Amino acid sequence: MTDKEDSKTGTEEAVQETVRSILRRAKIRRAPEVNLLPGVQRRIRERSRGRFYGDGWSRRGSPTSTYIVTSLLMLVILVLVYFVLVPEFRIP
């Protein structure tokens, strides 16, 4: 990029260096924190009449935890059914 582009004349170079120094010292490059995603998703959902971001899943993070909970629940049910139906495990 560009230092070459900026160094046309000595004066221009000096001004460029001064301004960049000022901006650097004033920490102007620091980008502020912001969270735009919920607002963007809401606008798109409203304007698309629910076609996008309408199901709820896409607005959250990965639903991995839901899959894990569902899997564990099914496993527990299967084990219970097994103990109830298999004769050796029935309580006399």
Add this chain to the structure above:
Amino acid sequence: MRCASRERAVYLGVDGRMIDDSIEARFIERLRARDERAFNELVKQYERRVFGLLLRLIGRRDEAEDLAQEVFVQVFKAIGGFRGEAKLSTWIFRIAVNLSKNRTKYLARRRTDSQDHFDGVGDDAPLHGAKDATMAVIARPDELLSGIELEAIVERSIAELEPEFREVLILRDVEDMTYEEIAEITGLADGTVKSRIHRARIQLKEAVELAIGEKIG
């Protein structure tokens, strides 16, 4: 920023991450297919830079946040028409700059004071160091002013630049964009971009010097 030493074109993306051409192409395909997760990634990747740019162009946090959200809505709507002639980031910044121009005009019509964000900041900042300065020329302004005081002065000085100068100065010296990218974003000729940047720098330097009462450089 291209990295010429590699066989495939590679760019430095936001946060300094390396973005391969083919990776960006695949990402754009997902965006075109209206993949919501891909779009979430896009927003998270660019939100800070887009918001920062708009905040400096407009000068008001509430307006900048509202407009930044609108930028991403427009990106979502228009991504199908993105042909990849420019980098994705350049295209997003072009939308942001165009929307900011419209919003600035709208705010001016409403007679809204677009400098609210800067009001009360820096006005009464005690310039203790500047008072004691005996030099005619200040080599390092930060030696005389605290970072916060200098930040307020510079922010105010940027806000007071004429919009067409403020725009190119921020894109070049804050966002570190190339002249070609700035020309693409603003629709200006390369020569106009260069001359505006130089004039903007002179205006900013003079405004800061006026604020601290000393020459810099």
